[in-house]
Amino acid sequence: MCIFCDIIRHEIPSKVVYEDDQVLAILDISQVTKGHTLVMPKKHVENLLECDDETAARLIQVVKKLAVQIQERTGAAAINILNNNGEIAGQTVNHLHFHIIPRYNENDAFVCEFKESEKQDLDEVLNLIKSSRKLS
Numbered sequence: 001m002c003i004f005c006d007i008i009r010h011e012i013p014s015k016v017v018y019e020d021d022q023v024l025a026i027l028d029i030s031q032v033t034k035g036h037t038l039v040m041p042k043k044h045v046e047n048l049l050e051c052d053d054e055t056a057a058r059l060i061q062v063v064k065k066l067a068v069q070i071q072e073r074t075g076a077a078a079i080n081i082l083n084n085n086g087e088i089a090g091q092t093v094n095h096l097h098f099h100i101i102p103r104y105n106e107n108d109a110f111v112c113e114f115k116e117s118e119k120q121d122l123d124e125v126l127n128l129i130k131s132s133r134k135l136s
Contacts, residue, residue, distance in 0.1 A: 004095035008042050022055065023062045025100075032110045033102050035074040039063050040097040047085040047096050063098045076102030080112060 006012045008024050017037050018025035028036040039062055045051045051059075067079045082099040084091040101110050 002044055002093070002095050004040055004093055004097065005044050008040070018062060018066055020062075022058050025062060025066055028099070032099075033076075033104060033108050035070045035076065035100075035102040037066060037070060037100040038097045039066060039100065040095060045096045046094045047091060048083055049085050051096055059096070059098065063100060067100050070100055070102055074102050076104055078103040080110060082112075 003012065007014045007026065014029075015027040016024065017027060018039075022042055023039060024042055025037055025039040028038050030036075039059060041051070041055045041059055043055060045055065048056060063081060067081060070076065071079050080099070080101040080103060082101060083097070103110065
């Protein structure tokens with residue numbers, strides 16, 4: 001069973017930040033920073049790559065609205081919005097969710113680091129992406 005589905009059905013207590021007929025937003029019990037919020041669809045879908053467009057659009061609307069509200073009310077200097085798709089990407093609960101992580105300074109508890117990787121042939125990568133599947 002999915003722990004987020006249990007939370008959505010209010011079978012597991014949570015601190016609800018926002019709720020409507022399609023979306024639930026709760027405070028993360030592991031507050032990386034003050035105000036760390038999870039936003040998820042009520043409909044079970046494993047990740048963003050498997051999500052229908054209508055649900056994805058509604059989620060993004062709520063994420064944006066809450067990110068603005070959280071930053072204003074907490075006095076955060078900035079906001080990270082994070083979504084992991086798949087275990088290797090850091091997804092630990094297989095129910096689509098976005099993290100809204102308020103940032104107070106460079107030394108708070110959240111770290112997101114981009115390291116230099118092996119050089120890529122950008123033309124080759126572009127051709128691979130564009131030729132593999134036509135986006136509509």
